Amino acid sequence: MDAHPHVTLEDVARAAEVSLATASRALNGTTKVRTDLRERVLAAAEKLAYTPNAHAQALAGASHRTVGVICHDVSDPYFAAIARGVMRVAGDNGLLVMLASTFRDPQKEIAYISMLRAQRASAILLVGSGFEDKAWERALAAEIDPYRRGGGQVAVVSRHRSLRVDSVQPENREGAAELAKALLEMGHRRFAVLTGPRTLTTVVDRLSGFRETLAEAGIELAESAVAEGTFTRDGGHAAMSELLARGVDATCVFAVTDVMAIGALTALREAGRSVPDDVSLAGFDDIPVVRDLSPPLTTVALPLEELGERAMELAFRGNRGTRSRVLRLPGEVVLRASTRKV
């Protein structure tokens, strides 16, 4: 319908009575331009409210200033914090960040990468646990490989071994192991775990790190003491409720993410169980809000914003070598009032 009467460089050049080339150079400041000409161009551009067409600039070979970040769900505090780190570094470097949420739909993730490729984004950041699914891994590689061959930078946060790209890895297994150790030291012997979908690598790593440390102490974590829910607050609430219904008698519950722990805390309260008097509760991630819960949550603190910053830096610098770099960031157990000695 609309005629989209965009003001173009040509309009500016005409108004300033110079050539297209001169107008372009005056605006970009790449080459010297006689002062009076430059000023005429600038004035004309200002007067016409000219904005260069980024698509034309990109097509003509100007370098891009946009990076894509794909995560499961921006409204999840875990991803929000990481995205914050990414945006800080990107902003410092004058990059425009395109954030996308897949809502954990593998197909949507592929689709977004494809769109970002089409946009010729200078970098793509994949944030969040990968899916353990061969078909998906192949489809992902089919998008990522051509993108990288085309000069695109890729970095991931917390992911699959199948993708040979630079990555920032929170030490999930080690963190969970440390947490288990701390909980054992507090005297706990009967544990239950609230877990997310086992197809997510993050879940698998945290669960096994926790389980193995218990095993080393001679404690077996029975499958009946493990409840699975979605990777959300509601998932945590549901899983905790199920555990309660099963009558599991644990003195300590470990939720593989803080977000799930938040739901669990409410489920416990609704069931009339006191935390930590009746049962201790621990999470993982240290998202900002857990400090404000009552009781504040014991958790494994991950440097969330830093995870995003490092990933952006990795992609920003580019990888001149042939090997993919791996940056491992450790978590730190933070004991708060939601757990107590028994």
Next chain:
Amino acid sequence: MDAHPHVTLEDVARAAEVSLATASRALNGTTKVRTDLRERVLAAAEKLAYTPNAHAQALAGASHRTVGVICHDVSDPYFAAIARGVMRVAGDNGLLVMLASTFRDPQKEIAYISMLRAQRASAILLVGSGFEDKAWERALAAEIDPYRRGGGQVAVVSRHRSLRVDSVQPENREGAAELAKALLEMGHRRFAVLTGPRTLTTVVDRLSGFRETLAEAGIELAESAVAEGTFTRDGGHAAMSELLARGVDATCVFAVTDVMAIGALTALREAGRSVPDDVSLAGFDDIPVVRDLSPPLTTVALPLEELGERAMELAFRGNRGTRSRVLRLPGEVVLRASTRKV
């Protein structure tokens, strides 16, 4: 450095032994193409891992599929929830969403709009309270007006009267008034308020709605009972601490946002004050996590995701008329355990 050897449509056409035009048509499905030719093209594209260059497509006049969303901070649960609504509607319509955080820097907001204009995004959504600042309003209009003349769609959530664009308005003033009414009915007479920067329209509206209702009941809200902080959890914590230090003796505290209320709740707990036994606390927005606080927070529930959905729909449909449309969405007072009768 890199040669960026992108596979182009021409490569595909050559491999399929058809013309550029035929390759384009086969891929887009716009026009009928002989079946065998189409299949040859599709096969070639698949084999070469071809992805169209979105910039070239855009330049050549294909319609865009990208919308920009600018908010203060994506990691704030309030914006995250709204962004979620936007993304749902956008996703249903095959649009790529570019999310940006300004971190409340007016200059950055202008810069982002400019970048989005350059990208020729089909729509720009401004989410969050405007600044009450004439110079900024002018600069904003200088970006927005040419963008709209160029056919760009603009919609805002919760904003300034100065911008004549479609908008979705949460009823801040009315919601705060309703809340005040409910609190008065519970018997409260001595109030304190935790407010954000008064340059934000949202703050002004909520504060005045609350204050006026109290006034109607013959209660004056003294300036000494109002503490100002940043629009964050820490801002709420600091403001509440200040109020405590001032020795304000209120039976009920109203924080103009839930996020601030969360900080206040913790400040109160740290000071050994019980909520709601010593003091009642209420917020505004009903972000998801307030249900999980202890005690759960009384607040004015805004249909956050719907706010985003409606704004996206407004922009998506476009505005054929000359007047800007305004959609007002009411809030609803939700009484929870953080407030009690006195």
Next chain:
DNA sequence: CTGAAAGCGCTTACAG
């Protein structure tokens, strides 16, 4: 320093 011109990778009338 400045300008004419080619080229970036597509789409879409316009002829066949």
Next chain:
DNA sequence: CTGAAAGCGCTTACAG
């Protein structure tokens, strides 16, 4: 239905 060609709005060697 198919193809040759123009054009989208820039940038940047290449000559002056």
